[in-house]
Amino acid sequence: xxxxxxxxxxxxxxxxxxxxxxxxxxxxxxxxxxxxxxxxxxxxxxxxxxxxxxxxxxxxxxxxxxxxxxxxxxxxxxxxxxx
Numbered sequence: 270x271x272x273x274x275x276x277x278x279x280x281x282x283x284x285x286x287x288x289x290x291x292x293x294x295x296x297x298x299x300x301x302x303x304x305x306x307x308x309x310x311x312x313x314x315x316x317x318x319x320x321x322x323x324x325x326x327x328x329x330x331x332x333x334x335x336x337x338x339x340x341x342x343x344x345x346x347x348x349x350x351x352x
Contacts, residue, residue: 281295285305330337 276296278294278296279298281293281297281300282290283293283300283302283305284290285308286301286303287305287308289305289307291305
């Protein structure tokens with residue numbers, strides 16, 4: 270490894286806008302953040318919206334379900350093969 274190319278690493282104090290602070294390691298001596306794990310709604314268990322995940326098949330069937338099922342119900346006629 271080359272010498273003198275790595276940045277200086279400090280024991281850093283991270284301070285949140287809510288007043289929470291904790292220690293970590295960084296290249297800066299002090300960090301100030303707006304949101305931490307103590308005040309973020311996701312980590313507190315407060316969610317305002319729920320995301321429903323649908324698969325590709327369910328999305329397709331919700332858009333084209335009736336048309337698709339009608340096409341499956343009618344069997345296509347077989348083409349005659351010339352000999």
